[in-house]
Amino acid sequence: MPSTSISKTEYDPASRVLSVWFVASGKHYEFEGVPPETVAAFRDAFAKGRFFNDHIRNHFSYRLVPTSGVNQRRRQ
Template sequence: MSTAIRHLFYRPESAELSIWFAPEGRRYKYFDVPQSAYEALRDAPSRGQYFNRAIKGHYRCTKIEEESSRNRRRRRLGAASS
């Protein structure tokens, strides 16, 4: 278990890796990440060390603002209940 990384989510069809960082829960999305890099991060004894060595600075990324992700989730939920 990593103290730096709270949660990972990988979307293989688009090669996007989302990482939630502890303790604040900041979320970043990384693009064009090979599945092998995601699996290595997921299985690393220290996710924070692996992230700093092999992910950070190697892939284009963007910070996902909490409000925008909440709005998307609400729209999806609203569409599903209509």
């Protein structure tokens, strides 16, 4: 998934949580209630940043995942 704005994504279909890491800020956000069809279209999109802005940002509840320099995972 080459993108100049998004460095990594992960998706948990059971909880419908999409995790997105951003290149410039290094921040990691989790978006809740994202349908698998949206995630598939996001991964297939030519312009990941544009798709994110048009179809994910401001469309789903989200939270900033705090980091402490160590890769943290959300506990369920």
